[in-house]
Amino acid sequence: MKNLDVVIIGAGIVGCACARELSLAGLRVGVVEGKSPGCGATAAGMGHLVVMDDSPAQLALTHYSRSVWSELMAELPGSVEYEACGTIWVAADEEEMAEVHNKSRICAAAGVQASVLGPAELSKAEPHLRGGLAGGLLVPDDGVVYPPAAADFFLQEAVQAGAELLQGSEAVFASQGMVRLANGTKLTAGRILLAAGADCSLLPGLPIRRRKGHLLITDRYPGFVNHQLVELGYLKSAHSTESDSVAFNVQPRRTGQLLIGSSRQFDNDDSRAETKIVGQMLERALAYMPGLGQLSGLRLWTGFRAATPDKLPLIGPAGALTGEVADPSLWLVAGFEGLGITNAPGAARLLADQMLSRTSVIDPQPFLPNRFAAQEAVYA
Amino acid sequence: MSHYEVIVVGAGPAGIAAATAAARSGSRVLLLDENPAPGGQIWRVGRSMLKGQSEGEAAKNHALKRLRDSGASFLFGYSVYDAPAAGELRAICESGEAADCPVWGEPHAVSLRYEKLILATGARERFLPFPGWTLPGVFGPGGLQALVKGGFDVKGKRIVVAGSGPLLLAVAAHLRGYGAEVVCVAEQAPLAQMLPFAISLWSHPAKILQGIQYRAALGSAPFHLGCWPVAALADIAGGKLTGVQLTDGRRTWTEDCDLVACGYHLVPNTELASLLGCAIEHGLVKVDEEQRTSVAHVYCAGEPTGIGGLDAALVQGEIAGLASAGKPTRSLQGRRVAERKFARRLEAAFRIRPELRSLAQPDTLVCRCEDVTYAALEKRSGWTDAKLQTRCGMGPCQGRICSAALETLFGWKQISVRPPLMPVPVSALVYSESQPVNLKENQ
Ligand SMILES: Cc1cc2nc3c(=O)[nH]c(=O)nc-3n(C[C@H](O)[C@H](O)[C@H](O)COP(=O)(O)OP(=O)(O)OC[C@H]3O[C@@H](n4cnc5c(N)ncnc54)[C@H](O)[C@@H]3O)c2cc1C
Ligand SMILES: Cc1cc2nc3c(=O)[nH]c(=O)nc-3n(C[C@H](O)[C@H](O)[C@H](O)COP(=O)(O)OP(=O)(O)OC[C@H]3O[C@@H](n4cnc5c(N)ncnc54)[C@H](O)[C@@H]3O)c2cc1C
Numbered sequence: 001m002k003n004l005d006v007v008i009i010g011a012g013i014v015g016c017a018c019a020r021e022l023s024l025a026g027l028r029v030g031v032v033e034g035k036s037p038g039c040g041a042t043a044a045g046m047g048h049l050v051v052m053d054d055s056p057a058q059l060a061l062t063h064y065s066r067s068v069w070s071e072l073m074a075e076l077p078g079s080v081e082y083e084a085c086g087t088i089w090v091a092a093d094e095e096e097m098a099e100v101h102n103k104s105r106i107c108a109a110a111g112v113q114a115s116v117l118g119p120a121e122l123s124k125a126e127p128h129l130r131g132g133l134a135g136g137l138l139v140p141d142d143g144v145v146y147p148p149a150a151a152d153f154f155l156q157e158a159v160q161a162g163a164e165l166l167q168g169s170e171a172v173f174a175s176q177g178m179v180r181l182a183n184g185t186k187l188t189a190g191r192i193l194l195a196a197g198a199d200c201s202l203l204p205g206l207p208i209r210r211r212k213g214h215l216l217i218t219d220r221y222p223g224f225v226n227h228q229l230v231e232l233g234y235l236k237s238a239h240s241t242e243s244d245s246v247a248f249n250v251q252p253r254r255t256g257q258l259l260i261g262s263s264r265q266f267d268n269d270d271s272r273a274e275t276k277i278v279g280q281m282l283e284r285a286l287a288y289m290p291g292l293g294q295l296s297g298l299r300l301w302t303g304f305r306a307a308t309p310d311k312l313p314l315i316g317p318a319g320a321l322t323g324e325v326a327d328p329s330l331w332l333v334a335g336f337e338g339l340g341i342t343n344a345p346g347a348a349r350l351l352a353d354q355m356l357s358r359t360s361v362i363d364p365q366p367f368l369p370n371r372f373a374a375q376e377a378v379y380a
Numbered sequence: 381m382s383h384y385e386v387i388v389v390g391a392g393p394a395g396i397a398a399a400t401a402a403a404r405s406g407s408r409v410l411l412l413d414e415n416p417a418p419g420g421q422i423w424r425v426g427r428s429m430l431k432g433q434s435e436g437e438a439a440k441n442h443a444l445k446r447l448r449d450s451g452a453s454f455l456f457g458y459s460v461y462d463a464p465a466a467g468e469l470r471a472i473c474e475s476g477e478a479a480d481c482p483v484w485g486e487p488h489a490v491s492l493r494y495e496k497l498i499l500a501t502g503a504r505e506r507f508l509p510f511p512g513w514t515l516p517g518v519f520g521p522g523g524l525q526a527l528v529k530g531g532f533d534v535k536g537k538r539i540v541v542a543g544s545g546p547l548l549l550a551v552a553a554h555l556r557g558y559g560a561e562v563v564c565v566a567e568q569a570p571l572a573q574m575l576p577f578a579i580s581l582w583s584h585p586a587k588i589l590q591g592i593q594y595r596a597a598l599g600s601a602p603f604h605l606g607c608w609p610v611a612a613l614a615d616i617a618g619g620k621l622t623g624v625q626l627t628d629g630r631r632t633w634t635e636d637c638d639l640v641a642c643g644y645h646l647v648p649n650t651e652l653a654s655l656l657g658c659a660i661e662h663g664l665v666k667v668d669e670e671q672r673t674s675v676a677h678v679y680c681a682g683e684p685t686g687i688g689g690l691d692a693a694l695v696q697g698e699i700a701g702l703a704s705a706g707k708p709t710r711s712l713q714g715r716r717v718a719e720r721k722f723a724r725r726l727e728a729a730f731r732i733r734p735e736l737r738s739l740a741q742p743d744t745l746v747c748r749c750e751d752v753t754y755a756a757l758e759k760r761s762g763w764t765d766a767k768l769q770t771r772c773g774m775g776p777c778q779g780r781i782c783s784a785a786l787e788t789l790f791g792w793k794q795i796s797v798r799p800p801l802m803p804v805p806v807s808a809l810v811y812s813e814s815q816p817v818n819l820k821e822n823q
Contacts, residue, residue, distance in 0.1 A: 035764065036764045149768075167761065216806065219803060273799055275811050286806070286810065296805060297805065297808075298775070298776060298778065298803050
């Protein structure tokens with residue numbers, strides 16, 4: 001096979017977005033996908049494009065990446081089902097309402113449009129929410145996509161720009177500019193970009209843990225829910241806890257279907273749906289929106305997020321994470337936890353900026369893999 | 381939660397035989413079916429119009445009486461939709477209209493515990509897409525038969541029965557008994573493929589007799605072998621079926637009709653077995669000579685282990701019932717082996733001809749739930765890819781209907797079975813046993 005500039009391992013939404021970015025910049029790109037493009041976490045995710053403010057770095061990346069999404073909006077084919085439905089962070093009580101105001105100030109400072117809703121405005125915006133809620137925060141520019149189609153869009157654009165897809169055989173070895181596939185194919189490239197999601201088998205030392213999630217999809221009920229609805233407690237519970245947690249999170253899809261989530265479990269490698277946590281997740285959803293109980297549920301599934309200790313992704317040269325002998329050819333774009341759909345196009349830009357020595361719009365420092373080099377021993 | 385030594389899922393002939401045998405052996409048995417009464421497909425309640433079927437009628441009544449006398453408990457009108465843990469099933473009556481529902485009209489879900497489980501979930505019809513197959517007025521033969529038994533009037537209607545399998549003749553005879561005019565029966569399998577099967581029937585005289593009775597009941601309607609539909613035709617407005625185009629590969633002609641009943645033999649219902657983790661081989665649930673699956677304490681009988689018809693279902697069901705109760709099954713093994721041979725010949729006789737794979741046109745729908753056309757699927761590399769990019773098989777039927785077609789058309793095998801097995805109200809997935817844990821860490 002001809003010489004490549006970059007071999008990307010993994011055609012999830014992140015690998016595909018990078019393939020597009022790098023190919024459009026003129027690099028010769030090969031994409032290796034063991035199974036089928038978009039079949040990993042990308043197929044399991046909700047596709048909520050959301051600005052999150054867990055940390056300043058996360059706020060910067062999600063905000064930036066969301067702006068890349070809206071840049072792309074005009075080009076996205078119908079299959080991507082981009083919908084600028086906005087997010088409403090739902091506050092159950094006065095304590096959470098204080099959070100709403102706090103969040104609103106953070107948004108204002110960052111230039112993210114947001115408006116506070118009182119109880120009446122909230123129930124007008126979402127009549128199926130239960131009564132007695134304190135209010136919410138509407139972030140109107142958040143949106144929703146159908147992730148596998150978005151990944152496919154990125155991939156097709158990359159292929160049109162000259163990228164090559166090698167599908168059906170996984171990479172079993174990747175080091176010093178050489179990638180070997182299970183079927184024996186060898187690829188050489190100046191750089192290898194690991195975009196394998198939560199799969200760390202090629203580089204077991206990565207500071208990534210699998211975090212399982214469940215989702216349920218319903219039949220079609222157009223207009224039942226108008227915005228992506230997330231309970232405000234989610235910010236604190238879902239992202240900071242070590243133990244199993246659930247939160248109310250409902251998404252309207254263009255088809256009229258609803259996605260109901262969400263759950264988070266560490267150290268659970270069983271890909272089957274689990275009754276107990278599903279029951280808790282749905283109980284939580286029904287507590288916010290009792291009418292969901294009568295809707296027809298079609299399918300339950302699970303997916304694995306790739307979680308890092310500081311909840312920020314790894315974007316850049318693998319550096320010291322590659323082990324005792326540094327491997328300058330290895331690059332990483334992984335560890336996106338529950339935000340890989342939102343962050344894929346933004347992360348792809350940051351990565352291309354580094355590979356091409358361009359200046360980035362936001363500071364890439366917080367995402368450099370080397371930040372974990374000192375602690376590497378802990379995860380090895 | 382109710383607890384049973386043996387739960388039998390599916391009250392067709394296999395399930396009835398299993399529940400009867402297990403209960404008569406002293407086990408505490410629950411027989412469960414989504415239909416309001418036992419009988420399954422062939423013994424579905426309804427009038428039988430065939431004089432020649434009185435013998436079949438007698439067999440059914442005898443089996444039902446033995447079942448009632450056996451001491452087994454029943455739960456009818458409930459569908460099993462999940463197997464959340466080892467030894468546990470969830471079932472629901474969505475209409476809320478079953479005898480066991482506490483509030484009339486409200487969906488009712490229950491948890492059931494078992495020590496031994498017998499799956500007797502039967503089969504469904506296989507549909508292959510051809511232009512017009514989604515028109516109103518085009519049914520599956522078994523589906524139409526069930527509708528008629530339920531009161532749908534076919535008197536004086538001109539009906540073409542087409543597709544494949546022994547069901548065609550049975551249904552045609554049945555429709556005629558209800559006053560329909562059967563225009564013709566078109567079986568896709570050619571004579572040469574059917575002959576070895578017909579000859580093998582000499583070892584199953586009862587089956588020959590039944591075939592002859594069905595054929596006789598067809599009257600003068602022609603029975604074409606090696607003949608299949610290429611398109612169902614509608615009037616200009618596109619709403620009303622006017623006829624169906626048939627071909628024998630050399631000649632294509634149109635038969636005017638009011639209804640078409642078209643289905644290509646049967647597809648085993650293996651979803652519950654898959655969900656439980658039972659090994660599936662060539663699309664069939666793998667069982668040993670006592671109907672044990674690869675999962676401990678789970679048995680399977682009837683069509684999911686191989687499309688073999690009534691007699692196979694009865695003997696396998698009885699074996700499973702006895703084995704689940706630890707009783708010997710030796711005396712039944714000869715019949716089991718003979719029926720297995722029959723099932724294999726059946727499969728060979730009604731093998732799908734390759735021409736049927738190219739009937740769909742680019743705009744022909746393959747997945748009716750999500751409106752996915754043949755053209756959209758043709759580009760995909762496999763089931764996963766097709767699902768992700770076209771949503772084929774992701775609608776309310778979860779691929780029940782289109783998966784068999786996709787396997788025939790493209791060779792794609794259905795991959796994952798996820799709960800719920802059929803659409804259920806979201807509230808039915810909130811199991812009452814769940815305890816709230818750590819809902820919000822900040823509290
Ligand atoms: C339940 C759930 C809900 C979520 N909701 C959202 C949301 O609303 N918004 C949001 O922004 N994010 C969400 N996420 C997160 C998002 O789905 C992920 O962050 C994102 O899909 C990660 O994409 P990826 O490309 O990194 O990984 P993946 O999609 O997992 O892709 C990795 C690919 O690499 C391939 N691969 C792995 N190893 C090899 C190898 N050795 N050789 C060849 N190929 C290989 C795999 O087959 C796979 O296709 C959610 C996640 C889950 C689980
Ligand atoms: C539509 C149709 C019509 C048929 N008509 C005829 C005919 O006229 N003459 C003939 O000789 N043969 C007919 N057959 C073939 C006949 O069904 C078989 O030959 C044989 O009787 C099968 O017996 P069984 O017990 O294995 O399955 P079935 O009789 O199919 O019984 C299976 C039962 O399990 C139930 N079930 C399945 N899944 C679940 C679940 N998750 N929860 C609860 N219940 C469940 C089904 O509702 C069904 O009642 C027909 C088959 C089909 C599919």
